[in-house]
Amino acid sequence: MKKQIIRGKVLSNLSAVFIILVVLCSSSISLFSFHPQSFYKDQVAILIYHNISDSAKSNITITTDLFSKQLTKLKKEGYHFITVSDFKTFMAGGPVVDNAVLVTFDDGYKSFYQEAFPIMELMHIPAINFVITKNMDDSDNNPVPFLSRQDIAEMKQKDPAFAFQCHSDSLHSKQNDGGFLLTSFIKQTGKVESEADYKSRIINDTETCINKLQAISSDPIDLYTYPFGAYHKEAADLIHQGGIGYAFTIVNGLANRQDNPMFLPRINAGSPTISPDNLDQLIKRRVVDLQKKFDYVPVRDGVEQIGGTILQDSKKQISLYYNGHHYIVDLKALTVSENGHIVPLQKPLKRIGLKRTLSIGLDDLTKMMDAHIVYDPITQKFFDRTWSMAASE
Incomplete structure (x- = not known):
């Protein structure tokens, strides 16, 4: 008689455990279905x-x-x-x-x-x-x-x-x-x-x-x-x-x-x-990588990727063209000028890495080019999304 009672209690307990597991699984599925993946935040x-x-x-x-x-x-x-x-x-x-x-x-x-x-x-x-x-x-x-x-x-x-x-x-x-x-x-x-x-x-x-x-x-x-x-x-x-x-x-x-x-x-x-x-x-x-921070970027990559032009005028200087601006970079003095006036930079130009790549502060490039330069994590390139002049409507 005692064995039957114990067996009954065990079966009852197992049934309760099974019901709890079913409820928990259902809850997990329900919770998952109501918490979809976050593709982007703060955008x-x-x-x-x-x-x-x-x-x-x-x-x-x-x-x-x-x-x-x-x-x-x-x-x-x-x-x-x-x-x-x-x-x-x-x-x-x-x-x-x-x-x-x-x-x-x-x-x-x-x-x-x-x-x-x-x-x-x-x-x-x-x-x-x-x-x-x-x-x-x-x-x-x-x-x-x-x-x-x-x-x-x-x-x-x-x-x-x-x-x-x-x-x-x-x-x-x-x-x-x-x-x-x-x-x-x-x-x-x-x-x-x-x-x-x-x-x-x-x-x-x-x-x-x-x-x-x-x-x-x-x-x-x-x-x-x-x-x-x-x-x-x-x-x-x-x-x-x-x-x-x-x-x-x-x-x-x-x-x-x-x-x-x-x-x-x-x-x-x-x-x-x-x-x-x-x-x-x-x-x-088109999600923007808001977490990726850039201090310096290569001048050539930064200018050309947003649609600007770089011309090597001589061994001593290069010209940057974008958005109506023409800047001259003195490769020896590492200065930038426009219309004969030195452009004040928040950070000095630098040559970075083994290849001594000429680099500029991203904030300085953004200000100089009158642009909103952002990083595209898909193409892993910079682009300017400020200007667009015509659409078909």
Whole structure:
């Protein structure tokens, strides 16, 4: 009798142990499934879209099916979609989730409301639409209809997480010679506008765009995407004076806090050739290695990898060309000059290693070249993601 009782207790204990193991295994699987791999930290992949349509065809138009599959793929892979408020908090020094993604649309097409909004709302994915505000005045009388004031107001009422920001009021056009209205002086009847008129025109246009959107939304209107992706430093300064705090480019990359907020990179997701798997890989390939620190870099590698030119003028000096600058390096004195003036460096030039490779401080090279030089861990090279002068929109 005692043996039967003991055998029963043993079997009972074994059953309890088995149940505990099953629970623990299930918990482990559950925990694993809710803790996807972290591809990147303290960075944000900002995606660019334009038009969503099942009938229209263009290099900036994708179908609702492709759009839905892209977003589903990113969610499945463990990306997290953030709001404009989350992004601003991050840029101001606050935390952001790992694998953060911010969805943006340029141009303010009506398809955003008709096709994209229902999909994103169902998937609980917020987005920003950068609106050409002059098109709100006559939204339907265009080959491709644009968002109206009522469309924007209705979306804001349905889901306040969706934001509507500036893509200029009247600058999304080109002059007859192909010049962009944001970055060039207007030429009319043989006359060119003055610098003062140019500055006033850009600031006024920015303020007009902000005011039109502010009349519809209570959100702060202080984000901007450059028309056609075209910009230069003066244009950026002028829209900043007009009230913009963050401006987005079409330079390919992930944004981080080291970026100039007026030159933020994005990743194109809105081409019909970009499959869900392609988009996943595009994001992962543009992760910046924030941990890798560089003190000195070889002058030749640093300049040529970002797209500059080095010419050996003589045995005594070399010339560096990039972004409108021409620097002369004196190989004997190990000094850098521009227009006959010595350029002050935070760190002296050095010859490093057995090959005595001429090297410069990365911070000095960045300042000299007027660039934002970052390291790409995939190609193991440096690149400048500050400047890009044209896009097809």
